[in-house]
Amino acid sequence: MLVDRFGRRARKLRISVTDRCNFRCVYCMPEEAEFKDRAELLTYEEIERVTRVAVQLGIEKVRLTGGEPLVRRDVERLVERLVSIPGLRAVSMTTNGYFLPAKAAALKRAGLSGINISLDTLDRDRFVLLTRRDYLREVLAGIGAAVAAGLEPVKVNMVVMRGYNDDEVETFAAQARSRALVVRFIEFMPLDNGSVWNESLVVPAHEIIARVQAVAPLEPVEHDKSDPARRWRFKDGQGEIGVIASVTEPFCGHCDRLRLTADGKLRNCLFALDEYDVRAVLRGGGSDADIAAVFSEAVANKWAGHLINREGFVKPERTMHAIGG
Numbered sequence: 001m002l003v004d005r006f007g008r009r010a011r012k013l014r015i016s017v018t019d020r021c022n023f024r025c026v027y028c029m030p031e032e033a034e035f036k037d038r039a040e041l042l043t044y045e046e047i048e049r050v051t052r053v054a055v056q057l058g059i060e061k062v063r064l065t066g067g068e069p070l071v072r073r074d075v076e077r078l079v080e081r082l083v084s085i086p087g088l089r090a091v092s093m094t095t096n097g098y099f100l101p102a103k104a105a106a107l108k109r110a111g112l113s114g115i116n117i118s119l120d121t122l123d124r125d126r127f128v129l130l131t132r133r134d135y136l137r138e139v140l141a142g143i144g145a146a147v148a149a150g151l152e153p154v155k156v157n158m159v160v161m162r163g164y165n166d167d168e169v170e171t172f173a174a175q176a177r178s179r180a181l182v183v184r185f186i187e188f189m190p191l192d193n194g195s196v197w198n199e200s201l202v203v204p205a206h207e208i209i210a211r212v213q214a215v216a217p218l219e220p221v222e223h224d225k226s227d228p229a230r231r232w233r234f235k236d237g238q239g240e241i242g243v244i245a246s247v248t249e250p251f252c253g254h255c256d257r258l259r260l261t262a263d264g265k266l267r268n269c270l271f272a273l274d275e276y277d278v279r280a281v282l283r284g285g286g287s288d289a290d291i292a293a294v295f296s297e298a299v300a301n302k303w304a305g306h307l308i309n310r311e312g313f314v315k316p317e318r319t320m321h322a323i324g325g
């Protein structure tokens with residue numbers, strides 16, 4: 001098992017299948033982003049092999065991320081490969097939703113269980129401002145396609161940024177009440193390319209909850225402490241929300257996540273400054289035991305948690321699109 005110095009056991013692996021994306025969200029990447037060459041990215045066969053080793057080490061769940069995972073061709077084939085690994089309990093995905101009208105049914109058939117769709121505004125002009133793309137209609141259609149395909153649970157992730165979209169918190173909460181989806185509010189994290197994030201733009205979780213309570217009374221829902229989101233349901237039973245308070249109420253003490261970047265680097269934390277090269281082992285003729293050793297080393301060196309807003313915080317070199325959320 002992969003247990004770190006703080007007694008936390010790694011159970012979840014987030015796998016970025018590409019650093020590319022068809023959006024240009026201002027808090028994620030610059031307009032002119034640089035991407036890895038195709039040859040630098042792990043192949044589906046390599047991702048499957050690494051995941052098989054990870055499952056033998058106790059990893060139970062995989063989440064596919066990007067960039068935008070669905071810009072890579074035939075991701076449903078990778079899903080099929082991964083869900084067939086004995087011991088892997090679930091394969092889910094985080095996406096911007098744009099390709100879901102075309103892909104949702106195929107992902108469902110492939111065995112995908114659960115999908116998170118990133119959406120930060122319901123206003124078209126603001127969508128263009130935040131993503132530098134005019135695709136709000138496509139994303140809304142994508143949410144509908146995910147629900148229709150039965151990719152449960154369908155969660156909508158909203159990054160709340162003061163002065164950008166925080167006036168829509170109540171509108172998104174109302175969405176969670178009227179539709180079969182969960183809305184999760186995410187505190188704005190410093191993983192942009194340095195051009196946007198500052199502490200004053202962070203809307204703290206307690207403020208978000210207070211504002212949603214104004215929509216309708218909430219009650220807490222029991223949840224696994226290792227899950228990033230704290231959950232609430234509306235007392236009148238209609239819908240659920242989640243809040244991910246990474247900045248103001250860090251949950252690192254229960255962290256059970258590791259990340260594999262699209263170019264095969266293992267990260268033991270979203271904000272990690274060190275990486276462990278799995279691709280070099282794969283392409284250097286290494287054995288499964290050698291791959292397992294990389295996992296063990298990464299976990300053995302995992303720190304207690306991020307230092308955002310504290311002395312010593314250093315922003316990672318990679319921006320969000322090259323880590324995969």
Ligand code: SF4
Nearest residue numbers: 252255269270305306
């Ligand atoms: S910041 Fe790092 S240690 Fe903390 S919860 Fe996120 S991944 Fe885990």
